[in-house]
Amino acid sequence: MGITERKEREKKQRKEQILEAARRLFQERGFLNVTISDIAEAVELSIGSLYLYFKNKEDLYAGLACLGSQKFDTLLDEALYKKKKLTQKELVAFIEKFMRIYADYGCYFDVLMFNFKGKGSINLSDGYANTLREITQSSLTKSVKYFLTRVSPERQDKIEAARATTFVIWALLLGLTQVLNVGRTEIFSEEDVQRVIKKAALLLANVPPELSINS
């Protein structure tokens, strides 16, 4: 009876190995410029074998996007679990970690972006689409709750304001990854990057409570 389980486990591991290889390649060469062949070669499997684990390329992308969302969700958990206002230092650390995760797992987001940008260019199969939606909702809810609590626990009616704030902050973080990544070597020195992150933290530190209340 252990055999079935072991096989099951091995199969899952293989899937993860493939996703990990795909991730690395995407990150290295860019989301385009990576073919199924490349991934197969990277995990030392035949092309056909990949198709045992993912029914097509989009399925693989979707798997990546899910994994990525989870990574970021976890980051959020760690950062916000205290339910109290983060200090400037904690904020800087948080942003830095966000940037670092993005450096490794950002391609997940890129996949996601493409999914939406292309207006159907990548059609996730229903299973994945749902999973993704759920993770996103979960992250959203968590962040909103965090801001709600911090801002004014007695005014739970301010939920829309908290939601809006949440999105602004997400936007800032996401935008930072883009801006910093794009210019990294050409425009920014490592010092520059640090400076930008500090500024951003300062901005975030000043968000609530005023911001959340006069929506």
Add this chain to the structure above:
Amino acid sequence: MGITERKEREKKQRKEQILEAARRLFQERGFLNVTISDIAEAVELSIGSLYLYFKNKEDLYAGLACLGSQKFDTLLDEALYKKKKLTQKELVAFIEKFMRIYADYGCYFDVLMFNFKGKGSINLSDGYANTLREITQSSLTKSVKYFLTRVSPERQDKIEAARATTFVIWALLLGLTQVLNVGRTEIFSEEDVQRVIKKAALLLANVPPELSINS
């Protein structure tokens, strides 16, 4: 000699027509999912003729990116020419305009992003690479100058701080386009979008001068 000039002018116009058609298609169908043939058809030119104007696909992408950068540069000019602090209302208007431009010309940025993400996937021909660098530098300088002037004209040594602030703001704007676009129909109502933009404006309104000075 008037003839050569006219030809030159016509050639430039054609080029712009082609870019405009490409832009529209990219925006409609997503950056992938658009082929050279599609573009040729859209401008009512033959495929072969496209290659008279752009030496290859990457050249065309590069042309797009330049045009896009110019659009946003112009927006910046309009918004910042007063050299004084924008009111909350003006900020909201500015962000809205930024979003609207992105809705039409965002694919320019996407092209740019890809260029950098792909790490060499699109090798711009030298001419375009220079033009792009120049425009980007110009926009950057302008923004930085704006913040510098507003904040403390007497402290020109604060230039790095101003630069950093500039990037944070750019990041926020860019991030907003991503976040709002991605979730537009699924997560956000039109009301939500308005709310988020207002918050972002509030955030921006509170940036300087403190932020720029204590970097």
Add this chain to the structure above:
Amino acid sequence: MGITERKEREKKQRKEQILEAARRLFQERGFLNVTISDIAEAVELSIGSLYLYFKNKEDLYAGLACLGSQKFDTLLDEALYKKKKLTQKELVAFIEKFMRIYADYGCYFDVLMFNFKGKGSINLSDGYANTLREITQSSLTKSVKYFLTRVSPERQDKIEAARATTFVIWALLLGLTQVLNVGRTEIFSEEDVQRVIKKAALLLANVPPELSINS
């Protein structure tokens, strides 16, 4: 020695189970569109195990064709064993039964057809090729004998005429399955089908003896 026999018997049963599953799938989805994996799944065996029973896909096809031929041979036996001219009513019943069998086992014929159409596309292993030939010969002989007997037992020299008649009748029956199946839902109502079958029976009823004699 009883053990070997039992094993033999079980092996044969397994083979039939597999063929039955294959038949059902072919009938459902069409001859193409069915993979070895599908069949394995349908009989709840592993892919590898299928290859214990059939040395390759063509072997399996051949097995199917044999089974099908036998089915139709049995039908022939039942219909003709009386050795006297069938009434119009009996003929209608016969055709109807033929059509019904075809509805379930027709894919056998399709396999056969393909085998011959493809001119060597399916190379039957010798065993099957022989079996198939034998069954076909047997059916043929039986039919011919039937017509011979009925028509003019004293003129055994008319054997070629009887053979030709036999083939015409087979052709008619086979053609009916094709025509009626193809148009079933689109062109024919159930009433139409009945009408066509009656006509065909009428045609058959009028075949001999004149037909067989003046060949």
Add this chain to the structure above:
Amino acid sequence: MGITERKEREKKQRKEQILEAARRLFQERGFLNVTISDIAEAVELSIGSLYLYFKNKEDLYAGLACLGSQKFDTLLDEALYKKKKLTQKELVAFIEKFMRIYADYGCYFDVLMFNFKGKGSINLSDGYANTLREITQSSLTKSVKYFLTRVSPERQDKIEAARATTFVIWALLLGLTQVLNVGRTEIFSEEDVQRVIKKAALLLANVPPELSINS
């Protein structure tokens, strides 16, 4: 203005060349066992070029099926235009011609059969599906009319009977092609084939009027 037309004409010719090559290959090797590559090679075009003329493999199949139906429709026209009962000799000639056409163009029918057998295995694009339906309907109407006129012009109410007869005859013809083709080299001598055709003609000669009237 002649240029556009010439190009148009050449394009159509190319399409026909491709279909002709495909037909020949199908006929030679069987409907399966022919790849897009094979066809490309046969017309001395690159694979990619085929896709300029047919948007995919099914489209090519559909084109074939249409052409084939037209061929047979023409045969029908020639055979039946006299609107009077065919003599035994004419019938034999007709069947022989039918068989000969089938020998060259039968793969069209095979494609058709597959289309229906596979229950969607080959999904014709709407355009072709309609064309096919129309041709089939046209052939049907023509045949029915022929039998109606011949049999009993005064009893136009017998249309269903005529339809049924038509199908029986079609079935016989189609069945003949199958039976004779399958066994051609293995079972039938050329003499046998002639004999079978004569019998079939005899059968057909005896069909109406009795058959059509007592439906």
Add this chain to the structure above:
DNA sequence: GATGAATGAGATTTCATTCAT
């Protein structure tokens, strides 16, 4: 005997780019 993950050979399809007209 039984398994099913892995393979590899080949099929279909796409598309930027070229070049004869």
Add this chain to the structure above:
DNA sequence: CATGAATGAAATCTCATTCAT
């Protein structure tokens, strides 16, 4: 200058068959 048919290289995907366990 303009054309668009033709190309070829490469990408995605399929599946009968094998073989280590």
